[in-house]
Amino acid sequence: MSKAFSIPQRQSAVGILLIFTSTLYKFIRGFWAALAYFVLKRPEGDILLYIILGVSVLFVLVAIYSYFDYRKFLFHIDYEAEEFILKKGVFSSDFVSIPFDKIQQVNFKRGILQRVAGVYSLVIDTAGSKQKEVEIKAVNTEDANQIADILNSLKEGGNADAEILDETQINTEAKTEKFQEEKWTYRLSLATLIKTGLSSNFFRGFGLIFVFISTIFNELNQFFKEETSEWESQFTEDIGGVATESILFISGLIFLLLALSIFITTAEVFIKYFNLNLTQTKSSLDLQMGLRTNTRVSLKPIRVQILKIVTNPIQRRLNLYKAGLWVASSEENDKKSVIQIPGLEKDTIQKIKSFLYQSSETESGTIFKPHWVELSRRLIIGAIPVIATGILQYFINFIEFQWWILVASAYLLIYAIFQFRIYYSLSLKIGEEFITKSYLAWDETIEIVEIYKLQGISVKQPLWYKKRNLVHVVFHNAAGDITFRAVDKAVLDKMNYCLYAIERTNDAWM
Known part of the structure; x- marks a missing residue:
């Protein structure tokens, strides 16, 4: 018996409709101004006829393109080469091969049309890619779950020799396993x-x-x-x-x-x-959310590089927090690397921490604060727009002087208040296993990273730092950098410890 998805196959036939609507939407978004022009001008006679013919031809061409795009789109799993293979392209063939060990995560997305058609969009992300490597727009629920299970198993070094199981057996086993593994679930209510x-x-x-x-x-x-x-x-x-x-x-x-x-x-x-559901199973955090585009994500602790917890004075009174789970990504596109989960209670935040970190992230450690030079730098940067607009006001007089004084004064006051809050709240704590950065402006933010998941540390010392024995420290991580400026040179002893901790561990960082 052949292995699951080892033979090249197409997505669901409803993919033709999804490709058609997606392509048509791109045309409309690109030429909406021209369409608005023709609607407002209300053309008549031959011009109106030509417009109708042009739009009709466009619809036909997009439909033909969608059909051939669907026919040329083939995917399969190569168990021997340990790769997920995709072939696509209408005018030129494009081959994409993703090694199992490069797969970062397998996600599900569902737009309005996909919900009506009963299919999912399967997205396979890889660490370090600038964009989604693979997106299969139309996969039925059973196939989507089976592909995700197989790829997640194979990327973790699971058994690649599993044969195709009966569809009913797959669904029954999956539901039973999920029920047995589920530990807690948090549902975001409409009021929250x-x-x-x-x-x-x-x-x-x-x-x-x-x-x-x-x-x-x-x-x-x-x-x-x-x-x-x-x-x-x-x-x-x-x-x-x-x-x-x-x-x-x-x-x-x-x-x-x-x-x-x-x-x-x-x-x-x-x-x-909308309808956010967060569930912890034995081995992962499963997230489902979204009204217009429904997204399903399953994250294992090893994939999370940085945990960022954010709240503000109003949300703290309401017991609301937002957790940002950062996974590996490229520098060119770090937006796709973060999974935001808002509306969480403090107890749920603590459950997420306990699941992600076996040891306590509240461990004791050495706390470092920035030098007042950092506050000066921030205030000088904030004054640049005022100086620039002041010069323009002097030569051009683009606004009445009293209005410029009023706006500039209000801006400087608000900016200074926020920068003083940030400066006095900035702290860097380095313990045996964790690095924690905290700061406060309007939002209160805590960033936590495990030391063994660091990829490197950069230390810089500008000329104006030397006399004061200050350095600029950057912790490099697969999900992004954590920066701390104008810190005392004593932090270098902790940098040596961090480098030692990175080298001594044999734990996989992703």
Whole structure:
């Protein structure tokens, strides 16, 4: 009997529809401004006919491309070479081979169409890759679970000679094993999810509003230059007149943007983390979440390189914390390396720590604090925008002087308060098994890394550090770097210990 998935095969036939919608979406996203132009201009006669014919031809071409993309997409498991093999490409063939020992994790994702069709997107990540190595868009539930189980077993050095089991037997054994291994489950309730969204950093929502408005304006400006120029001039005149006459208008605008930012941030958290379920089994943390895109991830302790715990004053009062589990990634793309789990209670955070670390991460250790030179550096960096805008104000006078003074003073005050909070809260603790970095601005953050998972340590000493016996330390890890500036040179003794601890251990770091 042949081994499971040893023969090249295609994904589910519904993959044609998924490829079609994905390709069509890319076209619409790339040319939405042109589509908006034609809709607003309301073309008639021959022009309208040509547009309809062009759109029809586009649909046909995308459908043909989707079919051949589906036909050319083949995958299988090569047990002898110990690799997962993928062949794809319509106009040129692309071969991807992933050795079992390079597989970082196997995840499941599910968009709206995939839920309707009853299939999963199977994503295989490898350590150090710039993007997803393999994504199979349409795999039925049974095959997805079986592929994940086989690859997870093989990457851990399991038995590669297992034969295909009966489908019913696979499902029964998997459910029984999961039931027996499950130790605890945390479910994020709807009320907790909303509280998490309302108490999150709403500055991200403000940034999204700014980027959205800027993108819309720039795209429309390419097709409606005259109209947008008139709108911009009129808006500038209105704002300029109102700003000098009424602070109430500016206050109302700021309040509106703030409310909209909070709403967007809450909606983003709701969509991304809806129905979050975190389960600890005997050997892994299993996470499932998401409304628009449902994601399933299974993490073993050895894969987690850095644990980051974040909260803020409001969330701490509500007993809400966010855990960030960082796994190995490339420097070019570290966003995909972190798995964020918000809305956790303090007891759940402690359970995650206990599972990830056999020994206590609260061990005693030597604590280092930064020198005041670090505070000076931060304050100087923050003053640069004020100096730059002050020079522009002197030569160009782009805003009334009293308004510039008001904005610059408010900025410097808020910036200085945050930097003083960060400076006085910054600490680096080095123990026998763990390195812990803590700091506080608005968010309170703790980063924990096991010493044996470090890949190296860099120590730098700029000229202005020498007289004060200060150094700049960087701990290199497969998931990213932990940096600590302007620390006393006495930390070098601990660096020697860390290097010794890295060399003496035989434990696998991933």
